[in-house]
Amino acid sequence: xxxxxxxxxxxxxxxxxxxxxxIVLSLSLAFALGLFIFFVYKKTxxxxxxxxxxxxxxxxxxxxxxxxxxxxxSNVVLSLGMVGALSIVRFRTxxxxxxxxxFLFWAIxxxxxxxxGMIPLxxxxxxxxxxxxxxxxxxxxxxxxxxxxxRCDGHASExxxxxxxxxxxxxxxxxxxxxxxxEIELNLEVRLKDDNTxxxxxxxxxxxxxxxxxxxxNGDYMG
Numbered sequence: 001x002x003x004x005x006x007x008x009x010x011x012x013x014x015x016x017x018x019x020x021x022x023i024v025l026s027l028s029l030a031f032a033l034g035l036f037i038f039f040v041y042k043k044t045x046x047x048x049x050x051x052x053x054x055x056x057x058x059x060x061x062x063x064x065x066x067x068x069x070x071x072x073x074s075n076v077v078l079s080l081g082m083v084g085a086l087s088i089v090r091f092r093t094x095x096x097x098x099x100x101x102x103f104l105f106w107a108i109x110x111x112x113x114x115x116x117g118m119i120p121l122x123x124x125x126x127x128x129x130x131x132x133x134x135x136x137x138x139x140x141x142x143x144x145x146x147x148x149x150x151r152c153d154g155h156a157s158e159x160x161x162x163x164x165x166x167x168x169x170x171x172x173x174x175x176x177x178x179x180x181x182x183e184i185e186l187n188l189e190v191r192l193k194d195d196n197t198x199x200x201x202x203x204x205x206x207x208x209x210x211x212x213x214x215x216x217x218n219g220d221y222m223g
Contacts, residue, residue, distance in 0.1 A: 022070075023070065026066055026114055027067065029119065029122070030066035033062055033126050036127075037058045037107050040134060041055050041058060043137075044099070045099075046137065054100065058106075064111070065108050065110075065111025065115070066114050068111075069116065073116070106129060113125070144191075145189050145190070145216075146190050147187055147189060147190075147214075147215050148200070148215075149185070150186045150209065151184070152183070152210060153182065156208065157206075157207075160209075161186065161206070161212075162186070164199075164202075164203055165199075168193070168199040169191060169192060169193060170192065171190060173188060175188060190214075200212050
């Protein structure tokens with residue numbers, strides 16, 4: 001028997017059957033973990049426009065990855081073909097939120113670990129990651145910078161607005177200013193004293209102030 005025959009009989013023709021029970025169990029757990037990842041993503045999302053389609057993608061990605069790894073582990077030839085197919089795939093969609101990348105890798109990792117048969121690792125690992133994300137993503141820090149965008153009528157209104165912000169925030173710095181006839185627009189960086197943002201409502205109702213907007217650096221409108 002030649003080396004080619006040995007290699008073919010030992011590897012290329014070696015197909016491990018995956019039982020229907022294993023498939024159903026693995027995909028069901030992948031679906032459950034995908035829903036959990038979706039739940040954590042929804043609770044920790046901090047962008048402007050929440051995308052439910054991305055959340056559904058996380059569920060689908062967990063199951064698809066699980067299915068692919070199940071197939072790959074059952075056949076060496078299929079695994080080699082999968083590597084070749086993935087090597088020519090190019091993903092050009094831009095990821096705007098850094099946390100989205102973490103959730104994508106989480107979904108992929110959960111699908112891989114489940115397909116490898118490491119169910120406790122996949123379940124407890126996902127629960128631990130989810131708890132950490134829920135704790136830190138929802139933690140509010142008043143030291144984080146905010147931008148206040150103010151449109152006012154004139155110089156007197158501008159001075160009143162700046163003085164008002166200096167009284168109601170820990171720090172207030174003018175970042176930019178644009179002026180045109182009858183209107184001034186200010187962009188100021190502020191640090192909040194606490195979680196209370198009612199001062200923006202008061203500022204917006206002040207005479208000479210046309211509008212006042214408080215926005216975090218990641219685009220979350222607060223008032």
